[in-house]
Amino acid sequence: MAVxxxxxxxxxxxxxxxDMEDSQEGKYLTFxxxxxxxxxxxxxxxxxxxxxxxxxxPDMPSFIKGVINLRGKVIPVMDVRLRFGMEYRxxxxxxxxxxxxxxxxxxxxxxxxxxxxxxxxxxxxEPTPEIRKDRGNRFLQGMGKAGEEVKLLLDAEKLLFxxx
Amino acid sequence: xxxxxxxxxTPDNDSIAENLTLINEDNPAGxxxxxxxxxxxxxxVTPEMVNIFINEAMELFEEAETALLELEKxxxxxxxxxxxxxxxxxxxxxxxxxxxxxxEKLSHKAESIFEDIRKGRSLVNEExxxxxxxxxxxMRDGTRNLKPGETADLPGKDILIDLLDNLEIFSQxxxxxxxxxxxxxxxxxxxxxxxxxxxxxxxxxxxxxxxHGEETPCPxxxxxxxxxxxxxxxEHDAGSPENNKKQSTIQRAIRVDVEKxxxxxxxxxxxxxxxxxxxxxxxxxxxxLDRLDKSLLQLTKIxxxxxxxxxxMRMIPLAGTxxxxxxxxxxxxxxxxxxxxxxxxxxxxxxxKTIIEQISDPxxxxxxxxxxxxxxAPEERMAAGKPETGHITLEARHSAGEVxxxxxxxxxxxxxxxxLKKAGKLGLLQDEAKDLKDEEVWNLIFEPGFSxxxxxxxxxxxxxxxxVVKSQIGKLRGRVDIRSTPGQGTxxxxxxxxxxxxxxxxxxRVGKAGYTIPIISIKESLQPRPEQITVTPGGLExxxxxxxxxxxxxxxxxxxxxxxxxxxTEGIVIVVESDAKKCCLFVDxxxxxxxxxxxxxxGYFGKVRGISGFAxxxxxxxxxxxDITSLVNSAESLLENSTAKHAx
Numbered sequence: 001m002a003v004x005x006x007x008x009x010x011x012x013x014x015x016x017x018x019d020m021e022d023s024q025e026g027k028y029l030t031f032x033x034x035x036x037x038x039x040x041x042x043x044x045x046x047x048x049x050x051x052x053x054x055x056x057x058p059d060m061p062s063f064i065k066g067v068i069n070l071r072g073k074v075i076p077v078m079d080v081r082l083r084f085g086m087e088y089r090x091x092x093x094x095x096x097x098x099x100x101x102x103x104x105x106x107x108x109x110x111x112x113x114x115x116x117x118x119x120x121x122x123x124x125x126e127p128t129p130e131i132r133k134d135r136g137n138r139f140l141q142g143m144g145k146a147g148e149e150v151k152l153l154l155d156a157e158k159l160l161f162x163x164x
Numbered sequence: 165x166x167x168x169x170x171x172x173x174t175p176d177n178d179s180i181a182e183n184l185t186l187i188n189e190d191n192p193a194g195x196x197x198x199x200x201x202x203x204x205x206x207x208x209v210t211p212e213m214v215n216i217f218i219n220e221a222m223e224l225f226e227e228a229e230t231a232l233l234e235l236e237k238x239x240x241x242x243x244x245x246x247x248x249x250x251x252x253x254x255x256x257x258x259x260x261x262x263x264x265x266x267x268e269k270l271s272h273k274a275e276s277i278f279e280d281i282r283k284g285r286s287l288v289n290e291e292x293x294x295x296x297x298x299x300x301x302x303m304r305d306g307t308r309n310l311k312p313g314e315t316a317d318l319p320g321k322d323i324l325i326d327l328l329d330n331l332e333i334f335s336q337x338x339x340x341x342x343x344x345x346x347x348x349x350x351x352x353x354x355x356x357x358x359x360x361x362x363x364x365x366x367x368x369x370x371x372x373x374x375x376h377g378e379e380t381p382c383p384x385x386x387x388x389x390x391x392x393x394x395x396x397x398x399e400h401d402a403g404s405p406e407n408n409k410k411q412s413t414i415q416r417a418i419r420v421d422v423e424k425x426x427x428x429x430x431x432x433x434x435x436x437x438x439x440x441x442x443x444x445x446x447x448x449x450x451x452x453l454d455r456l457d458k459s460l461l462q463l464t465k466i467x468x469x470x471x472x473x474x475x476x477m478r479m480i481p482l483a484g485t486x487x488x489x490x491x492x493x494x495x496x497x498x499x500x501x502x503x504x505x506x507x508x509x510x511x512x513x514x515x516x517k518t519i520i521e522q523i524s525d526p527x528x529x530x531x532x533x534x535x536x537x538x539x540x541a542p543e544e545r546m547a548a549g550k551p552e553t554g555h556i557t558l559e560a561r562h563s564a565g566e567v568x569x570x571x572x573x574x575x576x577x578x579x580x581x582x583x584l585k586k587a588g589k590l591g592l593l594q595d596e597a598k599d600l601k602d603e604e605v606w607n608l609i610f611e612p613g614f615s616x617x618x619x620x621x622x623x624x625x626x627x628x629x630x631x632v633v634k635s636q637i638g639k640l641r642g643r644v645d646i647r648s649t650p651g652q653g654t655x656x657x658x659x660x661x662x663x664x665x666x667x668x669x670x671x672x673r674v675g676k677a678g679y680t681i682p683i684i685s686i687k688e689s690l691q692p693r694p695e696q697i698t699v700t701p702g703g704l705e706x707x708x709x710x711x712x713x714x715x716x717x718x719x720x721x722x723x724x725x726x727x728x729x730x731x732x733t734e735g736i737v738i739v740v741e742s743d744a745k746k747c748c749l750f751v752d753x754x755x756x757x758x759x760x761x762x763x764x765x766x767g768y769f770g771k772v773r774g775i776s777g778f779a780x781x782x783x784x785x786x787x788x789x790x791d792i793t794s795l796v797n798s799a800e801s802l803l804e805n806s807t808a809k810h811a812x
Contacts, residue, residue: 072761
């Protein structure tokens with residue numbers, strides 16, 4: 001059984017120090033989308049913030065909701081539901097923005113809610129079943145087993161940069 | 165270390181030297197005195213030391229260059245003579261300690277020439293300046309490419325040393341020849357003269373000389389500190405009252421990483437927004453809180469001051485850039501055999517660092533053109549009743565949030581006929597050439613591939629340049645205007661917004677969205693009357709303002725948002741201009757203007773139609789900055805399409 005740690009998302013801010021690099025191996029931040037739990041490698045995550053005023057940017061695909069002001073930096077935000085082709089859900093007070101940094105490019109991910117940080121060793125990760133390559137599956141890295149539950153692990157690079 | 169870096173202004177620049185001595189003491193590496201004496205003196209050179217050496221050297225060279233150019237104008241000026249001497253002396257010391265023998269040798273030669281000049285045994289003339297300038301050029305190029313752990317060979321140093329030796333001979337002969345300008349002496353006279361001179365020099369320069377005299381038998385490391393110590397002998401200190409006086413007027417500065425500065429600016433931008441959020445917090449609105457209000461007022465004031473200060477930290481005077489032009493004009497005038505004087509004013513004008521970095525190339529192009537094509541040959545000038553010496557004026561000043569840089573020559577001016585002929589050949593002319601205004605004709609020279617010079621010279625006239633000038637200035641969000649009068653000269657006026665980071669913007673509302681329009685692009689705003697509006701069969705809306713018919717772009721249609729008003733007469737129409745082309749933007753309302761900090765478009769988006777960047781407004785809201793140039797151009801193509809359709 002994997003070790004579980006409960007972590008207050010607010011504390012995550014301190015998680016991204018460089019010297020933490022080693023201990024970030026195998027750690028995933030999990031979040032909920034449509035009652036399904038997803039995970040993203042913690043090394044990409046810089047912080048978690050509440051929903052902010054989003055300024056729409058023209059000519060963008062529908063899942064790019066616009067930009068937010070992150071302490072003086074203007075960063076794009078993506079609605080992960082829409083990216084997966086799920087139906088839009090009205091944002092509420094549990095809606096969070098996970099700020100990830102991939103290839104020096106900070107992007108905010110809008111998710112239903114953030115749940116926890118999990119240790120999923122590589123041995124516990126199964127490849128994605130090749131049954132159906134539907135819209136969401138393209139961004140999966142594998143299926144992580146945590147106890148009885150299965151987390152869908154996202155490939156952050158593909159999520160951000162994979163355009164069809 | 166940074167504090168010591170001010171070595172530029174101290175007569176004995178031994179920050180590196182001190183550093184080195186320390187390292188050597190700490191790390192004798194078991195080298196006995198005997199060994200040291202037999203080996204070349206090899207200090208432990210860290211990459212950091214090399215970097216400091218390079219940085220200091222660049223400053224020193226710049227200082228020397230400036231002083232040399234001044235000396236050319238006033239050869240007797242003690243202050244500049246001392247300055248050049250000091251620079252070479254400092255550089256020699258630094259190079260010597262790092263074991264860069266070639267540099268040490270060369271700068272020693274240069275130093276000794278100025279030693280003679282200082283002692284009044286020799287005079288500064290054009291040749292001295294030329295030779296020393298090329299010495300500086302060679303050393304500068306070499307220094308720039310220095311890498312830690314590599315030996316520093318200076319190719320071509322022998323030729324320079326020969327040149328310098330020749331100069332030394334002049335100075336040796338000079339006492340007998342008194343005031344006569346030196347003539348080219350054949351290099352054959354050398355040996356005896358030089359030796360005598362060397363001895364002489366030995367005598368004159370006293371102890372400091374032995375620092376270098378030990379060059380062949382290398383000094384044991386332990387004596388080095390003393391040697392350096394002795395360098396601060398009374399002779400050098402004698403110059404110091406003057407130096408001290410000078411130093412007091414020189415700004416003390418420290419080097420700061422630009423990235424740090426930029427993140428400071430970001431933080432200050434945040435601070436300003438946070439401050440506004442506190443001061444206008446809904447929780448305290450309408451409450452009578454005198455003491456809090458007072459404190460908030462104080463907070464606001466300090467925040468503004470911090471903002472101004474942070475902004476000013478990116479501002480640098482143009483002096484350095486202009487200085488390079490002095491050198492350029494000097495070299496050019498020798499090359500093209502014309503007498504040209506560069507008159508500089510307003511070099512203390514401060515502009516954003518980005519501008520400094522990018523304005524140099526356009527200026528070089530303009531000045532080259534002025535020297536090569538603008539200014540006539542002396543005979544031609546005389547014949548036209550003008551003074552023999554041509555003048556190029558380089559001027560800078562602030563004007564209404566912009567910096568204005570003027571490059572002016574009193575040469576022959578632009579030739580309308582030639583430009584039109586060339587433009588015709590290139591197929592640039594669509595309208596009847598006679599109808600073109602002068603301004604429009606001059607602007608043709610900014611077209612790619614344009615060059616009217618009859619003879620393509622090595623200096624200019626390759627037909628690249630002017631279009632580059634325009635695009636580079638365009639990158640700085642600036643523009644160039646040309647005025648020219650035949651026989652009297654040409655004036656290029658460059659206008660660039662003072663800072664790249666901040667612009668004055670007008671925030672406009674369309675539905676819920678806020679867009680920012682740079683104030684400099686706005687001509688006027690109005691609520692159109694029904695009779696001003698015309699709709700073409702193609703559906704294009706036009707507004708007539710004082711006889712001018714302008715196309716309308718509805719921002720809500722462009723960006724597919726729901727506006728408050730759909731009727732042109734209900735909302736506001738803003739007339740914007742770019743490159744002398746205008747169009748109208750239809751918005752719901754004006755939401756006030758403010759200073760905005762520009763944030764570049766996220767690389768994730770690529771290019772967004774009609775948007776040049778983002779701005780963070782007072783309330784922390786992100787607003788898009790409209791790219792007026794592209795909007796105006798798209799309006800123009802709309803207009804062309806619709807008239808084309810209409811014609812069919």
